[in-house]
Amino acid sequence: MSDVLVVAEHRQDSLRDVSFELVTAGRNLADEMDGTLDVAVISGAVESFAEALSLDGVDRIHTVDYGDEFNHDVYTQAVTQLHDAVDPTVLLLPNSVNGLDYAPAVATRLGLPYVSDTVDVEWDGEGVVTVREQFGGKVETVVGVDDDAAVVSVRPGAYAPADTDGTASVVAFDAEIETDAVLTDVRGFEEVAGGDVDITEADVLVSVGRGIEDEENLDLIFDLAEALDATVSASRPVVDDGWLDKGRQVGQSGKVVTPDVYLAIGISGAVQHVAGMKGAETIVAVNTDPNAPIFDIADYGVVDDLFDVVPELIEQLG
Amino acid sequence: MKVLVTAKQVATVDDDDFEVGVDGVDEQFLEYDLNEWDEYAVESGVSFAEECDDDVEVVSVTIGPEQTEETIRMVLAKGVDRAIRVWDDALDEDALRDVETKAALLEAVAERESPDLVLTGVQASDDGLGATGVALAATMDVAWAAVANDVEIDADAETVHARRELEGGLEEVTDVALPAVLTIQTGINEPRYASLRGIRQAQRKEILPLGLDDLDVDATQLKRRLSVKSTRVPETTSTATLFEGEADETATDLAEMLRDEGVTAE
Numbered sequence: 001m002s003d004v005l006v007v008a009e010h011r012q013d014s015l016r017d018v019s020f021e022l023v024t025a026g027r028n029l030a031d032e033m034d035g036t037l038d039v040a041v042i043s044g045a046v047e048s049f050a051e052a053l054s055l056d057g058v059d060r061i062h063t064v065d066y067g068d069e070f071n072h073d074v075y076t077q078a079v080t081q082l083h084d085a086v087d088p089t090v091l092l093l094p095n096s097v098n099g100l101d102y103a104p105a106v107a108t109r110l111g112l113p114y115v116s117d118t119v120d121v122e123w124d125g126e127g128v129v130t131v132r133e134q135f136g137g138k139v140e141t142v143v144g145v146d147d148d149a150a151v152v153s154v155r156p157g158a159y160a161p162a163d164t165d166g167t168a169s170v171v172a173f174d175a176e177i178e179t180d181a182v183l184t185d186v187r188g189f190e191e192v193a194g195g196d197v198d199i200t201e202a203d204v205l206v207s208v209g210r211g212i213e214d215e216e217n218l219d220l221i222f223d224l225a226e227a228l229d230a231t232v233s234a235s236r237p238v239v240d241d242g243w244l245d246k247g248r249q250v251g252q253s254g255k256v257v258t259p260d261v262y263l264a265i266g267i268s269g270a271v272q273h274v275a276g277m278k279g280a281e282t283i284v285a286v287n288t289d290p291n292a293p294i295f296d297i298a299d300y301g302v303v304d305d306l307f308d309v310v311p312e313l314i315e316q317l318g
Numbered sequence: 319m320k321v322l323v324t325a326k327q328v329a330t331v332d333d334d335d336f337e338v339g340v341d342g343v344d345e346q347f348l349e350y351d352l353n354e355w356d357e358y359a360v361e362s363g364v365s366f367a368e369e370c371d372d373d374v375e376v377v378s379v380t381i382g383p384e385q386t387e388e389t390i391r392m393v394l395a396k397g398v399d400r401a402i403r404v405w406d407d408a409l410d411e412d413a414l415r416d417v418e419t420k421a422a423l424l425e426a427v428a429e430r431e432s433p434d435l436v437l438t439g440v441q442a443s444d445d446g447l448g449a450t451g452v453a454l455a456a457t458m459d460v461a462w463a464a465v466a467n468d469v470e471i472d473a474d475a476e477t478v479h480a481r482r483e484l485e486g487g488l489e490e491v492t493d494v495a496l497p498a499v500l501t502i503q504t505g506i507n508e509p510r511y512a513s514l515r516g517i518r519q520a521q522r523k524e525i526l527p528l529g530l531d532d533l534d535v536d537a538t539q540l541k542r543r544l545s546v547k548s549t550r551v552p553e554t555t556s557t558a559t560l561f562e563g564e565a566d567e568t569a570t571d572l573a574e575m576l577r578d579e580g581v582t583a584e
């Protein structure tokens with residue numbers, strides 16, 4: 001019996017940041033429950049991963065030495081069996097792309113309620129209480145779970161990573177992986193081709209979002225970039241529509257950029273976008289919607305129509 | 319071959335002025351549309367059927383009250399052959415928040431239709447559970463792949479060659495055994511607009527309403543273990559300097575600020 005069980009995530013021989021963030025979330029929660037924190041690490045170099053995960057506040061680490069990289073069928077089986085053995089009140093999983101690929105299956109197999117993509121997880125003395133976002137971050141809901149146990153996934157970046165060493169005990173867990181039930185064959189990784197510009201090298205980025213409405217209107221953005229000697233980047237919908245190539249996409253599934261100045265023009269500031277640009281020195285936003293989450297991280301902003309502001313700005317810079 | 323596409327009608331909030339009550343955003347501030355991710359899932363299904371010379375039937379399923387039929391007609395106009403709409407008085411928001419409930423209903427539809435492939439979106443843009451497709455696959459006990467941005471269906475080999483879009487420009491190359499559920503990522507294709515002909519044809523296509531009895535689902539299977547305790551507009555952590563005034567004035571302020579940052583071209 002434990003109180004919180006966290007499952008770490010790794011790829012290509014490295015633990016991903018979200019693993020350390022989950023340890024923080026898990027430790028906070030376990031403290032509120034006056035309880036224990038267990039961490040599991042599955043596949044890959046489990047022993048060296050376990051060493052790195054032996055952080056302050058972690059009581060036990062369970063290693064499942066099976067395969068190299070993530071396979072959701074293996075993870076689903078291993079986590080389900082670990083859950084039976086460890087019996088945690090709360091199972092904390094990452095809401096990463098791989099989390100999206102196995103967390104709902106684990107909850108289904110365990111018959112437990114699943115709260116996904118939480119930005120805060122707490123124990124109120126009786127049950128789990130989480131905070132989630134709705135409508136792209138415009139609204140927050142406090143969601144409670146009415147059950148004895150739950151599976152909760154935590155948004156990457158929601159918690160600070162744990163980094164103080166600890167003295168967790170490490171136990172090898174002998175998961176019995178039924179190979180007949182492994183229905184996916186993970187063949188490997190491929191890097192997406194780069195494109196014509198390297199937006200990670202730019203000092204100034206003029207970044208355009210869905211607010212631009214039409215491909216033809218992109219001229220306006222390129223004119224502004226020229227006036228600023230800047231490079232043009234974009235949020236996902238502009239790339240999805242094929243108006244700019246994938247190499248210019250900023251965000252979780254695109255590039256992480258850290259320019260001196262980042263101008264977000266007609267970009268709402270969805271979490272997956274912000275993941276790629278929050279490290280910019282100075283963030284400037286132009287958006288008609290005063291509630292757009294981009295204003296939460298902006299240093300300067302104008303709440304107005306980009307089709308009014310940008311032409312004026314080009315003229316004034318010219 | 320049969321492809322089942324799940325299509326959700328999502329709510330979006332009006333731009334600036336909206337109010338939240340205890341249960342969420344007040345109805346009058348909401349607009350409804352087809353979920354962005356489902357546009358791509360629908361396109362994947364319909365274009366696959368076209369490539370196969372229409373030897374493939376594409377059926378959509380929506381869980382939602384009667385007002386969702388407006389959205390379902392859009393899906394039909396884009397080339398889906400027929401639609402199923404699941405609803406029952408026993409359903410409510412709390413039940414639909416519990417992904418096990420949605421998976422149970424969709425599994426019952428899949429049982430009835432026996433699709434070879436189920437396509438869902440990665441997530442719904444309003445509640446963003448990001449869970450329905452994979453939960454459905456686990457409930458159906460079939461293979462799956464989440465966040466697919468490339469899908470090649472090899473019906474003869476009963477396999478889907480897929481790519482999963484990971485973080486930071488990396489993709490996982492994966493083979494999935496059919497039958498399978500794939501959750502479709504935006505950008506995988508170019509969703510079509512409904513043609514006038516498509517819109518006309520959609521009027522004649524079937525939207526089959528199904529309730530719990532039709533699906534042999536017992537009301538006790540509808541879990542509602544998640545409840546919303548409160549809804550709020552997040553407290554802004556903004557420290558932004560907002561420039562105000564007419565566009566020429568704000569542009570002046572912006573230009574000055576950019577000059578101060580030393581980033582203008584001259």
Ligand SMILES: Cc1cc2nc3c(=O)[nH]c(=O)nc-3n(C[C@H](O)[C@H](O)[C@H](O)COP(=O)(O)OP(=O)(O)OC[C@H]3O[C@@H](n4cnc5c(N)ncnc54)[C@H](O)[C@@H]3O)c2cc1C
Binds near residue numbers: 252
């Ligand atoms: C697994 C996954 C990975 C993802 N990866 C990424 C990623 O890498 N990068 C990324 O960007 N997104 C990513 N997304 C998508 C993300 O969730 C959002 O959908 C996306 O960032 C929204 O882009 P946007 O802000 O341009 O569009 P919207 O959210 O539609 O925002 C458009 C904004 O423009 C404003 N606007 C409209 N008209 C005007 C006007 N005339 N003048 C001024 N403002 C105007 C609106 O008020 C709105 O705020 C990912 C999603 C998932 C599920």
Ligand SMILES: Nc1ncnc2c1ncn2[C@@H]1O[C@H](COP(=O)(O)O)[C@@H](O)[C@H]1O
Binds near residue numbers: 420
């Ligand atoms: N009520 C619904 N009716 C039909 N499909 C749905 C419904 N809810 C979710 N889905 C499907 O599941 C996907 C993921 O939704 P969600 O898990 O709610 O974020 C959506 O893109 C839809 O394809």
